[in-house]
Amino acid sequence: MAQIEIIVGTVTGTAHRVAQCLATRLAQLGHSCLFNLSGAAPNAESVWLICSSNTGCGDLPANIQPFYAYLLNQSAYLGGVRYAQVNLGDSCYPAFGAAGASLETALQDLGAKPLCAMLTLDAVYTHTPEPAALNWLATWETQL
Ligand SMILES: Cc1cc2nc3c(=O)[nH]c(=O)nc-3n(C[C@H](O)[C@H](O)[C@H](O)COP(=O)(O)O)c2cc1C
Numbered sequence: 001m002a003q004i005e006i007i008v009g010t011v012t013g014t015a016h017r018v019a020q021c022l023a024t025r026l027a028q029l030g031h032s033c034l035f036n037l038s039g040a041a042p043n044a045e046s047v048w049l050i051c052s053s054n055t056g057c058g059d060l061p062a063n064i065q066p067f068y069a070y071l072l073n074q075s076a077y078l079g080g081v082r083y084a085q086v087n088l089g090d091s092c093y094p095a096f097g098a099a100g101a102s103l104e105t106a107l108q109d110l111g112a113k114p115l116c117a118m119l120t121l122d123a124v125y126t127h128t129p130e131p132a133a134l135n136w137l138a139t140w141e142t143q144l
């Protein structure tokens with residue numbers, strides 16, 4: 001069973017709720033989940049599940065910015081890290097999904113391996129993101 005570190009970036013709690021929903025499903029599958037709400041450097045032995053929203057003008061929420069800084073300052077190759085990302089945004093904003101795209105670029109530059117393509121959820125069309133996130137998880141949960 002996998003050890004999963006769930007790295008959450010949120011302003012008003014939506015991404016946290018999505019993360020909790022995914023954690024419930026992962027626990028049902030027998031995996032152990034640890035929440036990282038401060039953006040502290042994660043355990044490179046864990047699978048990283050990133051659930052973050054966008055704020056400002058394509059910016060990451062303040063609570064996950066230390067994680068982004070950790071990636072940008074990382075000199076080690078992270079080819080052994082497996083990860084998946086949910087990127088919550090709103091296409092009313094010109095920088096739709098830009099914060100999650102920045103994280104994705106930083107992870108791939110370090111060689112981290114995506115378990116699946118990033119899920120980008122648009123609040124204009126997806127009013128309840130939890131079911132969409134669970135459907136996405138179902139496409140890759142067997143890889144854990
Ligand atoms: C002040 C503000 C700025 C935002 N800026 C962006 C943005 O630049 N790009 C984007 O895709 N979504 C943007 N959003 C939309 C949020 O990312 C979206 O509503 C998300 O679901 C909020 O999740 P949270 O409750 O976890 O913070 C913004 C929302 C607010 C309130």
